[in-house]
Amino acid sequence: MRRCFDRAERKHARIILLTLGLILLFAALASQAAGRAHASPSPVPPSDNDSCLFCHSEPDMIIEAGAEQVLLTIDGDKFNASAHGQEQVACLDCHVANSKFPHPTYDKSSPREFSYSIYTATKATCKACHADEAQSAMSGVHEQTLDAGNHNAAMCADCHNPHYAKGAAERAEATEVCARCHSEIAAQYKASVHGKALLTEANPDVPACVDCHGGHSIEDPRTAEFRNHIPGLCAQCHTDASIMDKYDLSTNVLDTYVADYHGTTVTLFESNTPRLATNKPVCTDCHGTHTISKTDDPQSGIALKENLLVKCQRCHPDATANFPDAWMSHYDASPQNFPLVYYVNLFYKFFIPAVIGGMLVFVITDILRRILNRLKGGAH
Amino acid sequence: MAAKPKARPVSRRDAGKTAKKKEAQRSYVRFTLAQRVEHVLMLLSFSTLGLTGLPQRFASHPVSLWFINALGGIDNLRAIHHTAAVVMMFGTLYHILVVGYKIFVERRRLTMLPVVQDARDAFGVLLYNIGLKKIRPQMGRYTFEEKAEYWAFAWGAVVMGFTGFLMWNPVTAAKFLPGEFIPAAKAAHGGEAVLAVLAIIVWHMYSVHIKHFNKAMWSGRLNEEEMLHEHPLELADIKAGVADRPVDSLTLRKRQRIYYPVAGALAAIMLVGIYGFINIEETALITVPPQAEKVEVFVPQTPTPFPTPLPTATPTLPPPTPESALPPTWNNAIGALFAARCSECHGDSGGLNLGAYASASAGGVSGPLFVAGDPARSLLILKLTSGEHPYATLTADEIALLEAWILGGALEE
Numbered sequence: 104m105r106r107c108f109d110r111a112e113r114k115h116a117r118i119i120l121l122t123l124g125l126i127l128l129f130a131a132l133a134s135q136a137a138g139r140a141h142a143s144p145s146p147v148p149p150s151d152n153d154s155c156l157f158c159h160s161e162p163d164m165i166i167e168a169g170a171e172q173v174l175l176t177i178d179g180d181k182f183n184a185s186a187h188g189q190e191q192v193a194c195l196d197c198h199v200a201n202s203k204f205p206h207p208t209y210d211k212s213s214p215r216e217f218s219y220s221i222y223t224a225t226k227a228t229c230k231a232c233h234a235d236e237a238q239s240a241m242s243g244v245h246e247q248t249l250d251a252g253n254h255n256a257a258m259c260a261d262c263h264n265p266h267y268a269k270g271a272a273e274r275a276e277a278t279e280v281c282a283r284c285h286s287e288i289a290a291q292y293k294a295s296v297h298g299k300a301l302l303t304e305a306n307p308d309v310p311a312c313v314d315c316h317g318g319h320s321i322e323d324p325r326t327a328e329f330r331n332h333i334p335g336l337c338a339q340c341h342t343d344a345s346i347m348d349k350y351d352l353s354t355n356v357l358d359t360y361v362a363d364y365h366g367t368t369v370t371l372f373e374s375n376t377p378r379l380a381t382n383k384p385v386c387t388d389c390h391g392t393h394t395i396s397k398t399d400d401p402q403s404g405i406a407l408k409e410n411l412l413v414k415c416q417r418c419h420p421d422a423t424a425n426f427p428d429a430w431m432s433h434y435d436a437s438p439q440n441f442p443l444v445y446y447v448n449l450f451y452k453f454f455i456p457a458v459i460g461g462m463l464v465f466v467i468t469d470i471l472r473r474i475l476n477r478l479k480g481g482a483h
Numbered sequence: 484m485a486a487k488p489k490a491r492p493v494s495r496r497d498a499g500k501t502a503k504k505k506e507a508q509r510s511y512v513r514f515t516l517a518q519r520v521e522h523v524l525m526l527l528s529f530s531t532l533g534l535t536g537l538p539q540r541f542a543s544h545p546v547s548l549w550f551i552n553a554l555g556g557i558d559n560l561r562a563i564h565h566t567a568a569v570v571m572m573f574g575t576l577y578h579i580l581v582v583g584y585k586i587f588v589e590r591r592r593l594t595m596l597p598v599v600q601d602a603r604d605a606f607g608v609l610l611y612n613i614g615l616k617k618i619r620p621q622m623g624r625y626t627f628e629e630k631a632e633y634w635a636f637a638w639g640a641v642v643m644g645f646t647g648f649l650m651w652n653p654v655t656a657a658k659f660l661p662g663e664f665i666p667a668a669k670a671a672h673g674g675e676a677v678l679a680v681l682a683i684i685v686w687h688m689y690s691v692h693i694k695h696f697n698k699a700m701w702s703g704r705l706n707e708e709e710m711l712h713e714h715p716l717e718l719a720d721i722k723a724g725v726a727d728r729p730v731d732s733l734t735l736r737k738r739q740r741i742y743y744p745v746a747g748a749l750a751a752i753m754l755v756g757i758y759g760f761i762n763i764e765e766t767a768l769i770t771v772p773p774q775a776e777k778v779e780v781f782v783p784q785t786p787t788p789f790p791t792p793l794p795t796a797t798p799t800l801p802p803p804t805p806e807s808a809l810p811p812t813w814n815n816a817i818g819a820l821f822a823a824r825c826s827e828c829h830g831d832s833g834g835l836n837l838g839a840y841a842s843a844s845a846g847g848v849s850g851p852l853f854v855a856g857d858p859a860r861s862l863l864i865l866k867l868t869s870g871e872h873p874y875a876t877l878t879a880d881e882i883a884l885l886e887a888w889i890l891g892g893a894l895e896e
Contacts, residue, residue, distance in 0.1 A: 288782075367539065375552045423657060455677055
């Protein structure tokens with residue numbers, strides 16, 4: 104095995120055995136580099152972490168990073184209780200370069216740069232065990248942003264605390280994780296119909312951040328491509344009767360949207376030029392992105408014409424009070440809702456067959472007459 | 484058509500049997516060049532409107548998708564549709580002016596006007612077709628079929644024009660009409676389009692392409708036999724000299740003087756109408772670019788404050804007290820101090836090794852550990868007192884002990 108566990112019983116002889124321990128550690132690193140996914144769990148904490156914790160358990164281990172500070176203190180007990188601790192992951196498994204002292208120099212110009220320099224030094228190790236997640240994350244918007252030089256974007260450890268996390272965050276918790284950097288959006292979300300349901304009643308039906316944005320391969324939501332796909336995204340739940348019936352919500356929303364001028368255009372756009380921006384609205388343009396409220400909300404509900412008019416005016420600045428009725432509010436025309444549309448459709452439903460049928464009567468009898476005449480003529 | 488020699492009552496009006504052959508060669512103007520050009524224009528715009536309109540009416544159909552994509556997307560398709568609509572608007576404007584001229588200046592007979600006889604003719608044709616009548620009704624310049632098509636087109640132009648305007652200019656329309664008119668206009672536009680295209684296929688195609696390929700709209704002429712078959716009453720009128728006759732030039736000029744200003748004014752009004760149709764509003768076409776909600780993406784929360792350093796930063800081991808008289812040496816104090824407080828890091832792991840006197844004296848990457856006898860210039864003291872050693876620093880007593888050691892020569896024994 105990669106670790107010499109019986110050494111743990113002789114912790115008191117730590118100083119003497121340090122040299123030996125380090126040699127064994129290097130052997131361990133070599134073997135784990137050969138591809139360890141999950142070590143066999145053992146209740147005995149890895150002893151070689153103790154040499155790190157000798158300093159890093161100092162409660163005030165703070166270094167200066169630019170004008171700010173970074174806390175390097177690690178709570179060994181909490182670590183041992185974490186997912187990584189339980190899996191016997193050693194400090195040096197990830198912090199490979201820190202086996203020597205003094206440690207390599209990291210960028211201390213700011214806490215973010217410090218984190219980024221640790222991220223670049225350790226991300227290969229994340230990948231070694233969490234290959235799929237790392238692979239997805241590499242194509243995500245955060246990694247793209249980091250690559251573009253903005254080191255505020257999330258790195259693995261910003262979301263997944265490598266020292267204390269006990270596993271992937273719960274849905275409600277995950278919202279808090281995103282909120283660390285996207286606090287303004289998170290505040291909007293928490294006040295929305297989805298956010299309230301998730302946070303107050305742990306409702307499993309409403310989307311949390313990751314349900315729309317994805318976990319690792321997070322797509323940039325500001326692209327035309329993402330926008331064009333929003334109707335499909337919302338429809339995943341909003342056309343699912345098993346969810347919508349519980350809340351007495353229509354599952355007809357996508358069909359009625361696609362049948363309308365706006366929806367038709369966006370749908371066609373997505374099928375033809377998904378990367379090209381269209382100025383036609385998608386779900387979020389009227390309902391809000393993170394601010395989605397119930398449509399009958401007295402404050403912002405767009406079932407109220409004056410609230411909807413405000414949305415209309417975003418693209419049609421001259422729109423007047425009648426204008427919102429040009430949008431059929433996801434209704435199918437019926438004698439109750441949009442009767443004019445209903446009766447126009449009804450009219451053509453009978454008018455077209457009547458006219459064309461009448462024409463066909465003339466055409467078909469004419470054809471028959473001609474055939475009969477020709478036969479008679481032929482008989483002459 | 485050739486197999487109908489019996490039903491030919493007009494033949495009696497023919498001058499004589501000898502002239503008959505010659506007569507058959509004669510042809511009659513059915514459509515002037517201007518009319519034929521107008522027809523081509525309407526044909527092209529109608530077909531374009533149909534081809535680009537139906538894919539919008541049935542947008543989810545795979546054929547529609549294919550067609551829309553083949554034209555480079557829905558925006559292109561709509562641009563073509565709108566262009567064709569404008570062509571048809573101009574065609575309609577022209578037609579109204581020409582018809583006005585024919586009615587008011589030339590005082591032509593209103594041969595396109597539907598009359599009761601048309602209904603009788605239609606009924607008669609039906610009875611003839613099903614064998615309840617021996618003779619097919621004879622018709623004049625425009626048969627009931629042609630009139631039906633002409634007036635259906637006129638009706639369609641009105642419906643499509645009105646509903647098209649509502650869809651093209653929804654914001655303006657909603658200022659005067661209930662908003663619901665706009666989806667209703669869309670429904671009517673689509674319904675009327677289906678009706679028009681089907682009517683063209685069933686009625687027009689059959690009548691002038693399948694039943695008998697009528698080339699009059701291209702050549703402009705019908706020969707004697709065709710006239711006899713299709714417009715016998717008109718032929719009779721022509722022969723009888725009661726068909727339209729040219730107006731004498733004096734009267735013509737007099738009427739023109741009245742008509743031209745009226746037509747000009749009418750044309751101006753209609754042109755303004757078309758201009759308005761196209762330009763009255765842009766918001767539905769070139770809207771403001773989609774605005775993302777005004778929200779900052781990156782708004783980090785205030786970081787959790789670091790834990791306040793606990794007062795337990797005191798050394799775990801009490802500093803070894805030096806023998807009161809003896810100056811501190813490696814062996815009597817310093818070695819043990821380093822072993823307890825420093826060698827975890829400054830051991831064999833690289834860099835400064837405080838595990839043994841020799842390696843400690845050699846120093847680390849920054850240089851020798853001390854300058855014997857001069858604590859103020861010794862790296863060890865400088866690092867510890869300047870705060871350069873970032874954490875796990877020694878207590879003041881410990882530092883004082885080290886200073887005393889260096890001052891005394893930093894001896895091993």
